[in-house]
Amino acid sequence: MTSxxxxxxxxxxxxxxxxxxxxxxxxxxxxxxxxxxAEIAKFVKDAGAREGAVTxxxxxxxxxxxxxxxxxxxxxxxxxxxxxxxxxxNAGWTHDTEGPDDMPAHVKTMxxxxxxxxxxxxxxxxxxTWQAIYLIEHRTxxxxxxxxxxxAGAT
Amino acid sequence: MTSxxxxxxxxxxxxxxxxxxxxxxxxxxxxxxxxxxAEIAKFVKDAGAREGAVTxxxxxxxxxxxxxxxxxxxxxxxxxxxxxxxxxxNAGWTHDTEGPDDMPAHVKTMxxxxxxxxxxxxxxxxxxTWQAIYLIEHRTxxxxxxxxxxxAGAT
Amino acid sequence: MTSxxxxxxxxxxxxxxxxxxxxxxxxxxxxxxxxxxAEIAKFVKDAGAREGAVTxxxxxxxxxxxxxxxxxxxxxxxxxxxxxxxxxxNAGWTHDTEGPDDMPAHVKTMxxxxxxxxxxxxxxxxxxTWQAIYLIEHRTxxxxxxxxxxxAGAT
Numbered sequence: 001m002t003s004x005x006x007x008x009x010x011x012x013x014x015x016x017x018x019x020x021x022x023x024x025x026x027x028x029x030x031x032x033x034x035x036x037x038a039e040i041a042k043f044v045k046d047a048g049a050r051e052g053a054v055t056x057x058x059x060x061x062x063x064x065x066x067x068x069x070x071x072x073x074x075x076x077x078x079x080x081x082x083x084x085x086x087x088x089x090n091a092g093w094t095h096d097t098e099g100p101d102d103m104p105a106h107v108k109t110m111x112x113x114x115x116x117x118x119x120x121x122x123x124x125x126x127x128x129t130w131q132a133i134y135l136i137e138h139r140t141x142x143x144x145x146x147x148x149x150x151x152a153g154a155t
Numbered sequence: 156m157t158s159x160x161x162x163x164x165x166x167x168x169x170x171x172x173x174x175x176x177x178x179x180x181x182x183x184x185x186x187x188x189x190x191x192x193a194e195i196a197k198f199v200k201d202a203g204a205r206e207g208a209v210t211x212x213x214x215x216x217x218x219x220x221x222x223x224x225x226x227x228x229x230x231x232x233x234x235x236x237x238x239x240x241x242x243x244x245n246a247g248w249t250h251d252t253e254g255p256d257d258m259p260a261h262v263k264t265m266x267x268x269x270x271x272x273x274x275x276x277x278x279x280x281x282x283x284t285w286q287a288i289y290l291i292e293h294r295t296x297x298x299x300x301x302x303x304x305x306x307a308g309a310t
Numbered sequence: 311m312t313s314x315x316x317x318x319x320x321x322x323x324x325x326x327x328x329x330x331x332x333x334x335x336x337x338x339x340x341x342x343x344x345x346x347x348a349e350i351a352k353f354v355k356d357a358g359a360r361e362g363a364v365t366x367x368x369x370x371x372x373x374x375x376x377x378x379x380x381x382x383x384x385x386x387x388x389x390x391x392x393x394x395x396x397x398x399x400n401a402g403w404t405h406d407t408e409g410p411d412d413m414p415a416h417v418k419t420m421x422x423x424x425x426x427x428x429x430x431x432x433x434x435x436x437x438x439t440w441q442a443i444y445l446i447e448h449r450t451x452x453x454x455x456x457x458x459x460x461x462a463g464a465t
Contacts, residue, residue, distance in 0.1 A: 019309060055272050061285055094232055148274040
């Protein structure tokens with residue numbers, strides 16, 4: 001552990017808060033990453049969001065959320081490989097009634113995120129240059145997935 | 156990576172926000188999953204929550220939170236097995252003064268969640284059909300655990 | 311799975327909400343844990359926060375956030391070892407143009423947290439006795455990292 005070597009902080013601003021909620025429905029093409037960034041940005045714009053945070057919550061236990069690199073598709077391929085190594089099929093799972101890809105999907109969901117929060121500043125998602133918001137479909141076949149979107153903040 | 160194949164969004168609604176906080180104390184029976192869903196639903200009802208989100212924050216580093224399947228108990232057994240494989244005891248950890256289950260408990264906590272957010276819509280937790288909210292006790296013996304509950308939204 | 315054995319809840323309080331945002335910039339010394347707790351506590355104090363929650367969001371995909379033990383530095387050393395075992399260098403990653411430490415850094419980020427929420431009660435971060443808030447730098451060399459801080463609640 002180390003202390004921060006160099007650390008600066010921008011001035012704070014204060015505004016009052018509203019809540020805007022929506023449900024996003026996605027038909028996934030099966031296992032892999034689905035980029036949600038443009039759709040979340042559209043929600044922020046439609047909500048008239050100025051300052052606050054968007055919460056994403058996925059209503060499933062065999063698909064999950066993550067924020068990852070948006071540039072090189074090989075990163076996403078390697079992330080899939082990594083998850084497969086951490087939660088392989090045919091590893092002696094006792095829960096196998098829904099197919100060999102189901103229990104690994106639950107493990108991968110537990111290791112990634114069911115809920116995410118992304119701040120909104122000046123009406124824009126405060127993502128870094130290389131960040132995108134992904135749904136990760138862990139099941140082999142296509143599924144219909146629901147994500148609750150909620151903005152809390154100044155509109 | 157793929158783009159969403161089919162994606163729909165329900166209309167948004169806007170409401171103003173309040174904060175309601177509470178601390179939940181749980182005596183765990185030792186290692187395993189404790190279902191908190193009914194208690195969180197009770198908090199939402201008692202708070203008069205209508206639209207917003209509940210934040211859960213666990214005040215410990217050897218127990219954590221997750222959202223997982225509520226139906227087949229074999230899923231929880233396999234999740235425990237998965238965590239044990241990812242963070243086994245007796246793996247040469249240097250931190251061993253608190254027993255062989257302590258350092259694996261820290262690793263498992265890091266790989267799962269210390270904080271969770273669950274939206275509330277129409278006065279109900281917006282969980283999916285198969286989702287439950289669990290505390291995961293990573294230590295072998297029973298422990299007293301505290302979780303901060305906080306609703307932010309319209310009451 | 312078990313039901314809570316013993317469970318108590320403190321009374322709730324209700325207050326209205328404001329938003330206070332800030333960006334924290336940190337120059338990391340390279341791979342390892344950076345303790346942010348004092349700086350986040352300062353943000354909470356400067357914001358005049360009384361009751362609500364602080365959201366942390368890291369704007370990078372090769373560094374992440376976690377809440378972990380603040381006492382014994384050997385815990386942090388073992389957590390680093392655990393992450394290295396889960397996402398080793400030279401494991402046949404296809405994404406290797408940014409160096410052997412880059413793809414493992416993305417995997418480690420996915421397995422830990424990009425966003426965290428910590429409740430504020432009575433003007434103080436509601437951390438447990440043994441909890442600290444860490445940035446984890448996953449890259450070998452020093453990097454400049456940005457974290458969005460946002461308090462939502464009563465000021």
